[in-house]
Amino acid sequence: MNQHSRRVLVTAAALGFAILVGCGMAVAQQPRPGGILTVADPLGPPVLDPHKDGSYQSSGMVLTLMYEGLLTRNEKGELQPHLAASWKAVSPTLYEFRLRRGVTFHNGREMDSSDVKYSFERELDPKTGSPFRAIWSAIDRIETPDKWTVRFHLQYPSAPFLNYLAGPYGHQIVPREGVEKNGDLNQVAVGTGPFQLVEYVPDSHLKFEKYKGYWKKGQPYLDGVMIRIIKDESARIAAIRAGAVDVTYVTAVNAPALKQDKNLVLLEGDNVFYGMTLAQFIPNDSKAPFSDKRVRQAMSLAIERKELVESVIFGAGVVSGPIPPGMGPFALKPSYTVDLDRAKHLLREAGHPNGFKATVKASPQYPLDVADCQIIKSNLQRIGIELDIQLVEWGQFLKEWLGGNYDTICLTSGPLADPDAFTYDYFHSKSPRNRAKFFTGELDELVTQARMATEPAKRRELLLEVQRQALDLAPVIYLYSGNGFEVHRPAVKGYRPSRLSRYGFSATWLER
């Protein structure tokens, strides 16, 4: 063969190869059906009924696989239609939703407006004992003019309403017959979600199978999901390293070592599972000396928040105000200073020139809170406040805290869906979630207005003002917001991390 034809052949081969590789890469990006995704979680869901438990272990980790709501969120956190194909705000107190057709429950029946009405009324019924009654308290009545339309009449304009409809808790649509036949949804799961629960052994595992009638055609790609409950973090890490598990969640302590591992993908940030936590130091605002705002302000001035972020979470987070910075434009960027002289001056003014003794409670189930207590204790010693750290078992801790039987506590709360949960719930004197026993009502008017401000710019203005006043009044002393960490094997594709939920894994697939 002569030079010329040789060159042509080589070029043709190179071109052919390039095309093949290109095709191969394009094919590799296409979701591949099949496979079982194995997830390792530290805790199992205490309760399976979506209307009865708002804990992270249920809603965020497990229920999103089986149940869905009217709306959902995209990667940017913007509201998207889900079980509702479209919606409009007819007036500030009337929302109308048009439902998607062809959505079926796991028992085969098609979902319609009566199911939506039933679900919300069930949550509002005191006999259900749902913790979400408070979220939907704005609802006056629900109208279903036809099978595909639902109208929510609200008692007052509610800014968080639409956001709560996107979950991750209290928003799930359930079928009436599922509840009535079984008493509740703790033993069986009948939802519209991409996976069906096949087996649940408490403390061991949850086995899910693909729901073939899922309304998103072609999804889910996976044949099933297996959630293994492995409480010990080193065991979870060993499992994922050995390839026994595909996805898991870890804490800041182990993240640096996993980052080095070339066989694993580490996701870190505030919009990663269990990210955007809010660590708080909560004084009992109904009890002296903490009822005096000067004392609270003095304590806030003495706390070294940067030290907390560095030592407790190894820098994986940011200093925070009442609303974590990751929540976006609604969050006020706090400018804390450490001023011991001013702090001592405030204490003197409040009648405590030599400081005082008090206790701080935390539960050893949450080692980060215990670490926070230790640093805060040494910080406050500098202005004469002697804190005695009391570690209390969780059940007892809840009893004492919620019963008002405490001086101060250290607590980290998990990610919340809406800014209203950080403001109205915390500060309103009548709110059942007013954890600091802040009953003076100084912020009532403002948080109520912010809750009813459906227009975004006005809402933002009001929320920023709430935060400014909250930082001044200091009913709760805010510390930092921590990141979440997730680890998965490279074969897991299409996985969308989010601090609030696992978004059903419906768009995830496995490359193996």
Place this chain on the structure above:
Amino acid sequence: MLQFLMRRLLVLIPILIGVSILSFLLLYLIPGDVVDILMGTESGDPARLAELRRLFGLDRPLPVRFVEWFGAVLHGDLGRSFVTRRPVATEILTAFPVTLQLAAASLLVALVIGVPLGIYAAIKRGSVGSAGLSVCVLLGLSIPNFWLGILLILFASLYLHWFPPQGLNLVWHQPWETLKQLVFPGFALGLALAAMVMRMTRACVLEVLAQDYVRTARAKGLAEWLVLGQHALRNALIPVVTLVGLQFGYLLGGAIVIEEIFSLPGMGRLVLRSIAQRDFPLVQGILLFGGASVVLLNLCVDVCYVLLDPRIRRR
């Protein structure tokens, strides 16, 4: 023999009643109840809490609740877990086999390692091997079992790329999977027990070998292994049986930390979970079951004595 068994079984009744009353009281006295736990940080609304307490029957006086529960037990109904709503009997019967096989695995490790090494140490007393074994015993007793467990898992995952199978595996359904699952926890738990068994076996064999009848047997011209097997061991092993029986009872309670680390859904985790959640019916059921197990196990040990030692039989 029958009379002996009947008497021992009758003792079971007052013991179980006592255990039930005590556990009822203790759980009641601990601050917090299941409603607090289920509501978690959302508990704020006293009206809702009161309603939930009424649904769980927690608003009625304590003696009434106890009598109701006891009456149900006499009919064979242990009630339902407050949290999972599954029958208590199901929860216990699902968790117990897991703990049973873990205990059996640990026991097997302990006996297979401990008895032969104990005999060896007794026969070769004074030798270097025996001294070395004493050091091993010390190590075995000192190493915390949970630390060893975590170490084994980490080692396996990093160097062998292997992780024990997870989930509920029962030896009669999935024998091979169960074996793989139990090899590490069994070893972690069994090592300390092996050390105890070894020490006990060595002491007992030494004592027996110094007896006159052993000298007689040797004088008769009996082979050494026959002396050991036919005459010495039978007597030497009686205290070992006691030790093993007691340890087995302890293991049946559920090695909580090992079960947590290896994610075995056994009694240990069940007990921990039910107490943390203040799940009254489940705690009561477990303690009743536990109490009965301990008493029955001691009975078995005593029966073994009778079988092993003819002198007791003749009495």
